[in-house]
Amino acid sequence: MTEVPGELQESILKGEAAPDFRDPGADVRFSELDLALVDALQAAPRAPWSRIGRALGVDATTAARRWERLRANGLAWVTAYDAAKSSTVAYVEVRCRPRALESVGTALADMPWVFSVDEATGDFDLLASVAAADLPALGRSVHGLIGGLDGVRSTRTRLGITLYSEGGDWRMRAMEPAGHAELSTPRTSRRTVYSAQMHHRP
Structure with missing residues (x-):
């Protein structure tokens, strides 16, 4: 199994509603660890499971298995959309x-x-x-x-x-401060200016 969350058979949905894979009989409640896991993946979506697990105080296998459960039950998903830098x-x-x-x-x-x-x-x-x-x-x-x-x-x-801000900036804020420190990366405080120019895309 790969350690990169973004490569765990995740579909990048463009403009589609969240998939509903829920089993009607499944327990679809979030635990505190589930919320912290979502927070960790918001903070570092391409981090390996070993680093995500370390930030949460669990092993990599547990973190990956919990994400798969959330995904399979339609409780969490990955989506993508054009932002100001590219459109x-x-x-x-x-x-x-x-x-x-x-x-x-x-x-x-x-x-x-x-x-x-x-x-x-x-x-x-x-x-x-x-x-x-x-x-x-x-x-x-x-x-x-x-x-x-x-x-x-x-x-x-x-x-x-x-x-000034957009959906990708929102955070769950469920992790402990030490977990945030483990996954933190420098963020720019400069405002993003929208573009109205032609873009040459690959």
């Missing part, structure tokens, strides 16, 4: 026709380049966070794909300019 990020407000909110929301959530969909109040019904390679691609996607959905009345796009 143009924007927030699209969507006004829906009467009784179309659920169908439009579902259609938005199914688009791989839409990484969050929230219900809103005020002039618009939904707020979608989206990513595109550049501004022209963003315009085509918003006007052609979102604007073309059945039930969409209108859209308004706000371009992201500065990233």
